[in-house]
Amino acid sequence: MTTLKVSDLHVSVADEETKATKEILKGVNLTMNTGETHAIMGPNGTGKSTLSETIMGNPKYIVTKGDITLDGESLLDKTVDERARAGLFLAMQYPAEIKGITNSEFMRAAVNATRPADKPIPIRTFLKQLDHNLDVLNMSADMAERYLNEGFSGGEKKRNEILQLMTIKPTFAILDEIDSGLDIDALQVVSKGVNEMMSPDFGVLMITHYQRLLNYIHPDQVHVMMGGRIVKTGDDSLAKELERTGYAGLRAELNLDVDLVDEDVPAGNGGR
Amino acid sequence: MPKAAVLKKDPALLESSKFASEPQWLTDLRQRAWSKIDDLEMPIFAKINYHSWPLLNLTADPGINMSIPQTVVNESAAYQFASVGQIVAKAKLSEKLIKQGVILCDLATAIKEHGDLVKQFLFSKAIHFDEDRLTAANAALVNGGAFLYVPDDVEIDEPINLLQFQDSRQTTNFVNHTLIVAGENSRFKVLQRLATVGETENPAHVMVEIVAAAGSYVKFSALDSLAAQTHSYINRRGYLDRDARIDWTVGLFNDGNTVADFDSDLVGVGSHTEMQTVAISTDRQTQGIDTQVTNYGAHSEGNILQRGILLGASALVFNGIGKIIKGAHGSKAQQENRVLMLSPKARGDADPILLIDENDVIAGHAASVGRINQDQLYYLMSRGLTKEVAQRLVARGFLGVVLSDIPMAEVREQMIAMIERKLVNGQRTE
Ligand SMILES: Nc1ncnc2c1ncn2[C@@H]1O[C@H](COP(=O)(O)OP(=O)(O)OP(=O)(O)O)[C@@H](O)[C@H]1O
Ligand SMILES: [Mg+2]
Numbered sequence: 001m002t003t004l005k006v007s008d009l010h011v012s013v014a015d016e017e018t019k020a021t022k023e024i025l026k027g028v029n030l031t032m033n034t035g036e037t038h039a040i041m042g043p044n045g046t047g048k049s050t051l052s053e054t055i056m057g058n059p060k061y062i063v064t065k066g067d068i069t070l071d072g073e074s075l076l077d078k079t080v081d082e083r084a085r086a087g088l089f090l091a092m093q094y095p096a097e098i099k100g101i102t103n104s105e106f107m108r109a110a111v112n113a114t115r116p117a118d119k120p121i122p123i124r125t126f127l128k129q130l131d132h133n134l135d136v137l138n139m140s141a142d143m144a145e146r147y148l149n150e151g152f153s154g155g156e157k158k159r160n161e162i163l164q165l166m167t168i169k170p171t172f173a174i175l176d177e178i179d180s181g182l183d184i185d186a187l188q189v190v191s192k193g194v195n196e197m198m199s200p201d202f203g204v205l206m207i208t209h210y211q212r213l214l215n216y217i218h219p220d221q222v223h224v225m226m227g228g229r230i231v232k233t234g235d236d237s238l239a240k241e242l243e244r245t246g247y248a249g250l251r252a253e254l255n256l257d258v259d260l261v262d263e264d265v266p267a268g269n270g271g272r
Numbered sequence: 273m274p275k276a277a278v279l280k281k282d283p284a285l286l287e288s289s290k291f292a293s294e295p296q297w298l299t300d301l302r303q304r305a306w307s308k309i310d311d312l313e314m315p316i317f318a319k320i321n322y323h324s325w326p327l328l329n330l331t332a333d334p335g336i337n338m339s340i341p342q343t344v345v346n347e348s349a350a351y352q353f354a355s356v357g358q359i360v361a362k363a364k365l366s367e368k369l370i371k372q373g374v375i376l377c378d379l380a381t382a383i384k385e386h387g388d389l390v391k392q393f394l395f396s397k398a399i400h401f402d403e404d405r406l407t408a409a410n411a412a413l414v415n416g417g418a419f420l421y422v423p424d425d426v427e428i429d430e431p432i433n434l435l436q437f438q439d440s441r442q443t444t445n446f447v448n449h450t451l452i453v454a455g456e457n458s459r460f461k462v463l464q465r466l467a468t469v470g471e472t473e474n475p476a477h478v479m480v481e482i483v484a485a486a487g488s489y490v491k492f493s494a495l496d497s498l499a500a501q502t503h504s505y506i507n508r509r510g511y512l513d514r515d516a517r518i519d520w521t522v523g524l525f526n527d528g529n530t531v532a533d534f535d536s537d538l539v540g541v542g543s544h545t546e547m548q549t550v551a552i553s554t555d556r557q558t559q560g561i562d563t564q565v566t567n568y569g570a571h572s573e574g575n576i577l578q579r580g581i582l583l584g585a586s587a588l589v590f591n592g593i594g595k596i597i598k599g600a601h602g603s604k605a606q607q608e609n610r611v612l613m614l615s616p617k618a619r620g621d622a623d624p625i626l627l628i629d630e631n632d633v634i635a636g637h638a639a640s641v642g643r644i645n646q647d648q649l650y651y652l653m654s655r656g657l658t659k660e661v662a663q664r665l666v667a668r669g670f671l672g673v674v675l676s677d678i679p680m681a682e683v684r685e686q687m688i689a690m691i692e693r694k695l696v697n698g699q700r701t702e
Contacts, residue, residue: 057654059650080653081654089655092651095651096645096647096650098648098651098652098665098669099672100670100673101665101666107655109657110656168655
């Protein structure tokens with residue numbers, strides 16, 4: 001069993017223009033073991049992507065306090081590629097597009113990154129796995145030969161993140177809004193891909209706004225994040241409760257002092 | 273005004289360049305060029321300052337090494353022509369091509385055996401000896417090169433491959449001149465591969481003239497990888513007659529300072545050129561590449577596509593010049609010059625220059641000088657690629673538009689291998 005542990009994590013970002021720093025995460029605690037499935041929900045702008053990018057090692061996010069450890073060893077002084085090779089994977093909310101590099105050549109380089117230089121994966125083995133994964137995800141073979149995310153639709157990009165996940169086979173995967181922008185059929189397909197990964201040696205952390213994802217990938221724990229902290233942890237039923245009460249309800253219940261981006265906005269006809 | 277390189281005019285230098293028992297017309301040409309060298313200026317290329325380079329540090333007492341290194345012998349297997357300095361290691365055409373009248377040999381032999389042909393085209397159509405100090409120096413001091421002649425209506429499928437080594441095993445002069453003549457309606461492909469053997473510091477003067485007669489189509493590729501200690505001047509020029517076409521694909525992977533002057537003169541009505549260049553500068557290297565298309569003929573078309581990558585504290589300048597002469601009605605000139613800097617200390621430049629003297633033409637340009645996109649780098653690294661591998665992938669992707677356009681698979685593969693080598697070496701010295 002492997003354990004990924006986030007303790008009392010404080011993270012700031014510097015505004016690219018003004019250079020002023022702003023604290024986003026204000027003491028996050030989270031422990032995940034392989035074999036477990038976790039979900040994080042929370043209002044827009046609360047720091048969910050910040051948490052996932054910080055765990056992955058995005059240099060834009062500055063850890064001011066706390067630690068992130070993998071089996072007790074701190075990851076903070078490791079670069080993003082070192083963390084990836086240590087077994088972390090982040091399916092990004094907004095993956096980059098890169099012209100001139102094909103999807104399959106990139107994935108092969110990624111697979112080889114964790115292998116000794118003189119023992120690259122045999123091309124046939126790689127292609128066989130690729131074919132299988134494409135099949136699971138209902139992706140056509142030419143998607144693998146297209147340039148990396150270049151001109152991919154929103155849904156295709158999400159699928160492509162899961163294709164990479166299945167190809168690279170990390171120990172821990174963080175899926176940042178993998179369900180956003182997917183139609184119901186695509187959601188099932190993507191979930192199938194993630195579920196195929198499930199094993200005692202694999203742990204997953206899903207970030208989502210919608211309870212419906214959790215119907216397809218069942219979480220052991222659901223965490224709610226508000227104002228840069230995890231404010232409540234529960235099981236499956238917590239997601240359903242949130243669906244009913246909204247974040248404002250939870251805020252009242254927990255007596256929290258946080259701003260919600262969309263409060264006081266009339267919901268139009270549906271809000272009657 | 274920077275102090276320009278000066279040639280020390282020792283008569284022994286001129287004498288040492290001559291081919292054995294060369295014809296009088298050539299000796300006369302040398303003499304005329306020699307006497308003009310001092311009066312002519314060094315060529316000026318916008319933003320490329322190469323004037324302090326020892327390009328004219330030629331020796332009056334050049335050494336000649338007759339032995340052919342094993343590496344050259346091994347490499348020459350895939351080539352029809354191979355030379356080391358002035359020594360010819362190989363010149364072998366298939367029987368079929370010889371029967372069709374194709375000629376491939378070194379320049380000295382060509383002058384001896386096909387003197388009239390060479391005289392008709394050497395320094396007469398594409399490059400003129402009195403353009404500037406460097407063309408004059410080449411005309412006066414040429415001491416090697418190749419000659420390829422493809423007669424009218426001959427079409428050749430297999431590429432003709434030329435392997436030319438600068439011999440820097442000793443102090444000597446590398447004043448090379450390759451002449452390619454494409455007869456009317458001929459079609460063929462040529463690859464020129466330039467490299468250095470030996471560690472001595474010698475400048476390199478390399479010229480290629482392609483004279484493309486009416487209706488001919490030449491696909492010319494070059495892969496240059498001269499040594500770090502070599503300062504090089506490379507001039508490749510095409511002269512295109514009616515409906516002729518030349519596609520150039522040049523990979524500039526020299527390790528030393530380089531000034532490159534690539535031109536196509538679209539003289540004939542309906543002539544057409546595609547000029548594509550890929551360059552990589554590393555370490556403390558400076559490379560200036562000046563690519564020009566001149567539309568003289570009506571309905572002529574010239575497109576320039578250049579992509580460059582910089583590492584270390586290197587510099588790279590791409591000038592793209594589109595010149596349309598009055599009378600070139602309905603002609604087209606497009607260009608795109610882009611450079612990508614992988615290191616904060618590198619200095620890149622991409623300058624489109626349009627000089628247009630006619631109204632009903634289509635001309636356009638795009639240029640950019642950029643740094644590597646950090647989000648792309650992060651994304652690749654987040655999948656476990658090291659920074660170096662990720663950078664190389666982005667760099668290759670950036671060059672991809674040119675690479676995917678290279679018509680010959682073998683050249684494309686060689687080019688990719690050389691890019692990889694050059695990038696890896698460049699990263700090592702970062
Ligand atoms: N690179 C950055 N530069 C400046 N501000 C940032 C940066 N990244 C995040 N922020 C800010 O930090 C806060 C949290 O952003 P984050 O993306 O983590 O929220 P989120 O919970 O993922 O929201 P969403 O549900 O909308 O995806 C926001 O106010 C955001 O504007
Ligand atoms: Mg987010």
